[in-house]
Amino acid sequence: xxxxxxxxxxxxxxxxxxxxxxxxxxxxxxxxxxxxxxxxxxxxxxxxxxxxxxxxxxxxxxxxxxxxxxxxxxxxxxxxxxxxxxxxxxxxxxxxxxxxxxxxxxxxxxxxxxxxxxxxxxxxxxxxxxxxxxxxxxxxxxxxxxxxxxxxxxxxxxxxxxxxxxxxxxxxxxxxxxxxxxxxxxxxxxxxxxxxxxxxxxxxxxxxxxxxxxxxxxxxxxxxxxxxxx
Amino acid sequence: xxxxxxxxxxxxxxxxxxxxxxxxxxxxxxxxxxxxxxxxxxxxxxxxxxxxxxxxxxxxxxxxxxxxxxxxxxxxxxxxxxxxxxxxxxxxxxxxxxxxxxxxxxxxxxxxx
Numbered sequence: 126x127x128x129x130x131x132x133x134x135x136x137x138x139x140x141x142x143x144x145x146x147x148x149x150x151x152x153x154x155x156x157x158x159x160x161x162x163x164x165x166x167x168x169x170x171x172x173x174x175x176x177x178x179x180x181x182x183x184x185x186x187x188x189x190x191x192x193x194x195x196x197x198x199x200x201x202x203x204x205x206x207x208x209x210x211x212x213x214x215x216x217x218x219x220x221x222x223x224x225x226x227x228x229x230x231x232x233x234x235x236x237x238x239x240x241x242x243x244x245x246x247x248x249x250x251x252x253x254x255x256x257x258x259x260x261x262x263x264x265x266x267x268x269x270x271x272x273x274x275x276x277x278x279x280x281x282x283x284x285x286x287x288x289x290x291x292x293x294x295x296x297x298x299x300x301x302x303x304x305x306x307x308x309x310x311x312x313x314x315x316x317x318x319x320x321x322x323x324x325x326x327x328x329x330x331x332x333x334x335x336x337x338x339x340x341x342x343x344x345x346x347x348x349x350x351x352x353x354x355x
Numbered sequence: 356x357x358x359x360x361x362x363x364x365x366x367x368x369x370x371x372x373x374x375x376x377x378x379x380x381x382x383x384x385x386x387x388x389x390x391x392x393x394x395x396x397x398x399x400x401x402x403x404x405x406x407x408x409x410x411x412x413x414x415x416x417x418x419x420x421x422x423x424x425x426x427x428x429x430x431x432x433x434x435x436x437x438x439x440x441x442x443x444x445x446x447x448x449x450x451x452x453x454x455x456x457x458x459x460x461x462x463x464x465x466x467x468x
Contacts, residue, residue: 140468142382147372151364151386151460232357264357267393267460292440293393296454325441328450 155268158236162271165243171201171254172350175272177294179287180260182280183304185212186337188255192221194343196351197252203242204257205234212257222246233264236271253350262291274350277330280305281314288319288326295327300349307336358398361460362406368462378467381415385466389422389459396421424457 150156166173178184185204192200202223204212213225224242226234239256248254256272258265277298279287282305288295295301301323309316316334323332331349335342365384373381388394396419403417425434428444428451435444435451442451 140379142466142468143378145372145376145378145465145467147368147462147464149368149372149462151361151368151462153368154364231360233360263393267357267361289440293391296391325443325450329452 152267152269155236158240159269159271162236162240162243163273164271165240166254166271166273169248170252171248172252173272173274174253174255174350175258175265175270175275176255176278177258177262177265177275177298178260178278178280178304179262179283182260182278182283183337184257184260184278185215187278187302187304187335188216188221188257189219190337190340190343191253191255191347191350192216192219194340194347195253196347199251201246201248201251201254202257203234203239203246203254205238205259207231207259222248222251228259232259232261233268234258234270235268239270262287262294266291266294266297274299276300276302277327278302278304281309281319282312285315285319285322288322292326295323295330298327298330300331300333300346301327302346303332303334304337306334306342307339358394358402361394362399362402365462366406366412369465372465373467376467378465380411380468381465382468383416383418383466385418385420385463387420387422387459387461387463389457390424391454391457392422392460394460420463422456422459425455426451427453427455429453 176184188202198220200221202216202221203226204223205226205228206212207228210225213223216223224245226238226242256270275298277295281303333342333346335346369381369384388396400419406412407415424437426437426442427434428449430449431444431446434455444451
């Protein structure tokens with residue numbers, strides 16, 4: 126509508142263009158929520174871990190073992206999946222307190238989803254909380270959930286060059302776990318190449334080689350988790 | 356894959372800032388995306404093309420600047436641009452653990468009226 130006579134025929138004079146400087150992180154809403162979560166977890170005396178891997182690397186199997194062998198059970202797990210609560214049920218059978226987040230079409234967890242799930246978790250007598258992220262090596266890397274430490278996992282069946290293909294995730298990890306080492310020989314896993322790739326891509330990360338199925342190598346990871354959080 | 360979610364964040368941030376400043380229209384959004392930001396610029400542009408078919412975004416332009424990765428080598432005491440995803444110093448070959456830039460994911464400015 127025309128600004129001068131109120132008719133529809135004349136266009137209102139265009140307003141002058143101006144520039145607004147913002148310099149705002151795109152994920153600032155998530156980052157604020159993550160800072161809130163981090164504070165919340167600390168006040169509950171929790172060590173918190175964000176566990177990331179491709180689908181099928183063995184995240185749930187690893188957490189079942191952790192639930193059974195953590196020195197001060199029970200552990201808490203917030204588990205994200207697109208659908209089904211199979212993982213939460215498996216973890217509860219292993220003795221963990223587990224809350225499932227169904228993400229629907231969402232390819233990653235964000236800090237707000239974790240906050241909602243945390244509200245459903247009874248954390249009395251608990252000192253370890255693991256957030257099992259959606260199986261995906263791309264999207265979850267960008268989202269801080271408020272964790273203290275981040276673990277990226279790959280299994281020997283996925284190939285030695287996985288860290289080269291998904292550098293962002295491995296570069297953001299405090300530790301890298303190579304799982305299914307009991308299958309390494311059967312699948313012809315080239316351990317030296319894998320370790321060389323990992324130390325080139327993620328020199329900051331502590332490396333653990335284990336088998337979540339047999340429990341071999343699990344103790345070193347438990348000691349690291351039980352040490353003073355970084 | 357998460358570019359659509361990021362775009363929604365971007366539009367919410369931009370719309371709120373414009374409203375706060377009493378602007379009626381957003382003509383341009385300037386975005387800085389680091390090479391290590393975990394975002395594919397083409398996917399982001401495509402996601403925006405879908406959004407830009409709907410009101411009030413039809414006349415909004417998305418300016419996307421990619422920020423190249425820069426690392427620091429403590430041995431040579433200088434910054435360098437890595438040749439690939441392995442952040443090896445071109446002078447001494449040491450792997451750098453220090454990223455100076457390239458993780459940005461930032462709404463820099465808006466042009467509004």
